[in-house]
Amino acid sequence: MATANEAGDTAGLARRVLALAGDATGSAGITVVLAEPGRVHLALARRDDLLQFKGYFHGGAISGLADLAAGGSVTTLLPPGRGVVTISLHVNFLAPAKGERIVAKGSVVKTGSTVGVSSVEVVAIDAGHEQLCATATVTFRVVSSG
Amino acid sequence: MATANEAGDTAGLARRVLALAGDATGSAGITVVLAEPGRVHLALARRDDLLQFKGYFHGGAISGLADLAAGGSVTTLLPPGRGVVTISLHVNFLAPAKGERIVAKGSVVKTGSTVGVSSVEVVAIDAGHEQLCATATVTFRVVSSG
Amino acid sequence: MATANEAGDTAGLARRVLALAGDATGSAGITVVLAEPGRVHLALARRDDLLQFKGYFHGGAISGLADLAAGGSVTTLLPPGRGVVTISLHVNFLAPAKGERIVAKGSVVKTGSTVGVSSVEVVAIDAGHEQLCATATVTFRVVSSG
């Protein structure tokens, strides 16, 4: 049986990850940088309404992208018909997210039939230089996505 | 000496809270529902780009509003010239945030000269009915805002 | 049918809460101060091996007591045969836990058939004076306790 985490089905994984986010993804210009079993990287380009008063990416933008990358990473390991709902999100902000885009790199810590946990690093890309600006741990409930 | 947390200066507190957020606030249509010493409530109206695939407010929107309400609440207790930077954000998602707007209600748990902690309840307002959809605990570093 | 959360069965609730903890409870001298539907308060008396280098209660003692009070509070709302397993524990340390005992006061934020969340305040009692020293949010999976 074909599953979303079959080797080689990167395009299918990417579509499945983006389907999670709906309008929030489309309008925010989120792009899938990497989608493979257990890992999803998502990029978000700078836009005025994503910035706080000093011109850095806002905490909500960072947290939202981390949540999506984490949820995507867990989803890549689930059988078809199963999805995730966020239970809790923990973010540590380490440095100002300054630059032309941010990338959230989610990787699964553990997933089971009812609960999944993913760890995320969020980097800011500024003139080609990549700086770690936040880490996050996101906990999900695995649910029927029917 | 006039300080931002003088009794009666609600308008001043609200201005100070909104100044925290810059473009993110203006364009997102965030409004200050309440601003008094130690407590800030912020509302965010439904908009397509704030929704996830099922039509509920997205985790990033909820987290971002919680962060701002929490930061606002701590700021109301600081002397002029002092502001906050988020260290960590912990959110528990309790129910789908379904409705025409969400309101984040931040209240200070404790603040000192270097670290402040605020607790937030986020409710969704749906046809006049208010439902608790998330709680958050946000930890801040107190910094010079000069 | 008699259930553990029937009005008046405080002793039954207390026994059920203590049964959660096994040896850790007995040997640590934890006592149930309050057990009612949705709320459990547990006390832990000062003992040398619970203290850190400055003589305050250690973070592990505070976290462990918070976990138990939170789990107890959720358990009081579950039907017989159901119990909890901790998914995640988030603690904010607000002040040194100095005194002759600490009390963790857990109250349920929300519980459903699969996930429960409880909020905890931990106070230190020093010569009769009570000071808030930590807050915690604990997330549980509801499981069969058979």
Added chain:
Amino acid sequence: MATANEAGDTAGLARRVLALAGDATGSAGITVVLAEPGRVHLALARRDDLLQFKGYFHGGAISGLADLAAGGSVTTLLPPGRGVVTISLHVNFLAPAKGERIVAKGSVVKTGSTVGVSSVEVVAIDAGHEQLCATATVTFRVVSSG
């Protein structure tokens, strides 16, 4: 100038890490498995009062050991006379901590002059087999340890 994080001064680092914990360390039988700049691993042997009702290591024991390993890891990068105080502790419990001992492996994510963050993996050792049972993120305030 001699500093605690000089190459080769592993014994000095280990002493400094243990000094953090006072009686809690000594009596709990915590041992330093590894101490090098930015990383500290601590082991805790099974003992009846550290177990919960199913015979696994209790959440408080896991959280406390994670807190110490994290604090130790940040301390190894601080100049003499500086120490840490825990601001917040976030633990995800992934599997029962079953076995003869647990080891908490802390490594620094970032540290500055006022705030440090460390990431921890806690494994349980059961008949030589090592299983990941918890992850933690711990946030510290850097203070004078004088």
